[in-house]
Amino acid sequence: MLHTINKSPFETNSLETCLRFARAGHSVLLFEDGIYGAFKGTRFESLITDSLKSKNIYVLVPDVEARGMRTDNVIDGIKTVDYAGFVDLTVDNKTVQAWL
Amino acid sequence: MLHTINKSPFETNSLETCLRFARAGHSVLLFEDGIYGAFKGTRFESLITDSLKSKNIYVLVPDVEARGMRTDNVIDGIKTVDYAGFVDLTVDNKTVQAWL
């Protein structure tokens, strides 16, 4: 199952709620303002690091770059994808749930 | 100074940020989905109760009633207003700041 997050975790509770319901083995894609959850040194780093133990987390590179954030500052274990990779994720997972 | 909050504190950080910057003697109006911060028994009750020691907090009754919430369950110290009362608040305060 693929969960998508397009909101900043600093602004709304979407990421936190998503991670409360996502199960081990699930995948989570951070895109749009959701990418702000993907970086080292933020208030959400430990939440993400914990989640990486049981879940796959991805971040959309074009949205990272648009915002001037650095892919080399992404938390270790998060994988980077482009739009084609986003499409692949939706193919590889039977269901896609958007946490709006 | 009047601060207005139209977002649910459960969904976004607007109320928390507002209360971080609002100073003693200021007024805060909760309306639209912001009214959900006004009730007893919620996770935000103590934040509101603390804020009431130095600030005036108001809640817009039509928005409370639309949502089926009960004015008699509003936290003690919060004052209720209608749209006319909202207008009065903007008259009584030199500046109005919307925390969108």
Add this chain to the structure above:
Amino acid sequence: MEDEVIKKFLYVNRKAPYGTIYALESLEVVLIGAAFDQDVSLAFIDDGVYQLKKDQKTSVDSGAGMKNFSKTYLALGDYDVNKIYVDKASLDERGLTADDLMELVYEDEDDDYKEKSSISIVNQEEIAQLMEQQDVVLSF
């Protein structure tokens, strides 16, 4: 026959009513969708639980001046939409209990048309399982 495909549809509602239109327009999808004989469930999480709050009072001509659409939830049972899951943790942090919600019921045709509650208040793990079983998840 293609018409006979039955998929599991889950509607995930996480937004409060009235502040935005998502609750109302989501409900319009559910009602139309009911005609398609799919396996439909609704989940109410976070501020979505407020959609089911009873005693909503507003009309076009008074109060907030918005249409009161809450009675439509009461009709869901007649459309065979009777699997409504409410996240307990979301109720708890809002100081709400089952008593604060509208009574949504349906007649169970497999049990002599007894009237039963459509609402199940469930924990995180049950909702997580529910989500995992779906074919289509519509979020509003």
Add this chain to the structure above:
Amino acid sequence: MEDEVIKKFLYVNRKAPYGTIYALESLEVVLIGAAFDQDVSLAFIDDGVYQLKKDQKTSVDSGAGMKNFSKTYLALGDYDVNKIYVDKASLDERGLTADDLMELVYEDEDDDYKEKSSISIVNQEEIAQLMEQQDVVLSF
């Protein structure tokens, strides 16, 4: 003369760029407003601090496919918009420092046109005071 009224305008920016248009359209107001000779300040709080992140890379034809409008912030100094306040706590919880922000500068005509930074990184109390001094607060 009515034309000579000078009011204190504060633009409060709390939203990240690109996810929504508020950052871009707020900046358009600031630029137009600069022609009115008012006393203008900008505050960047919460995700608003991301608006000033340097190295934003996108174009209509590549990446996210959105126009890169970040260079417009660099022009603010030329429009005499040089009081830009950034909330330190917001930077801190995002793991950002002054070095992550664009260098916004202006030429100080009262000091031999020396180039100075427009950005002040300030604490909560300073922003609270700033807000209290305003005549008009525009939030986006």
Add this chain to the structure above:
Amino acid sequence: MKFGILVNEGPYQHQSSDSAYQFTKAALEKGHEIFRVFFYHDGVNNASRLMVPPQDDRNIVNRWTELGKKYNLDLVVCIAAAQRRGMLDENEAKRQGKDASNIAEGFHISGLGQLIEAGIKSERLVVFGD
């Protein structure tokens, strides 16, 4: 007292559009003056005369038009925000080579300077947004 009103969200999707209307109406009924209502961002979509809401729902554009007529309101739609989103009056449609316009009676299109002016000339500016 003299008010300026800024409306940042479109009709039906966000209550901001309703709240702005209810506030404006309440202020007028209390005898205050509305210097201008300025529609910005998706707020420009409140001005569409093509809206056909369900019979049992409020008609957001008509409500503004009627309030505008009753109190002679200055309802201004931001030109830059409107162009992006496909809100045009007849002149703009002609100028842009478009075959239709959709701005309702009582609204007019103008620049962002009108918002700044509302901030300067009004004693209070109240913002309704998301």
Add this chain to the structure above:
Amino acid sequence: MKFGILVNEGPYQHQSSDSAYQFTKAALEKGHEIFRVFFYHDGVNNASRLMVPPQDDRNIVNRWTELGKKYNLDLVVCIAAAQRRGMLDENEAKRQGKDASNIAEGFHISGLGQLIEAGIKSERLVVFGD
């Protein structure tokens, strides 16, 4: 693989509208099939042919129209959501007694059943919203 796409937000205001486009384009370029793109809520505003974005910005409606033409896409605008918000095609405009329409070439207006059908007939339904 066969995809359904749901677009819940309008042009320019929210990136959802852009993300939906970029995703759809990427899926098509990888050889996948798009069963339908369904525009709901403010998403219906993506279909306005009256948009005049700044020269240096993307043209959201044209981008959809061109992608639609190239891949013969079924771009469906929800009728109920569209009526509320003032999005009409010529037939609807006539039926509602309105003097103009604003839906662009390549889009067509239909009911919510088309969204459910997209859920049934597609192997994946991907939602872009706020």
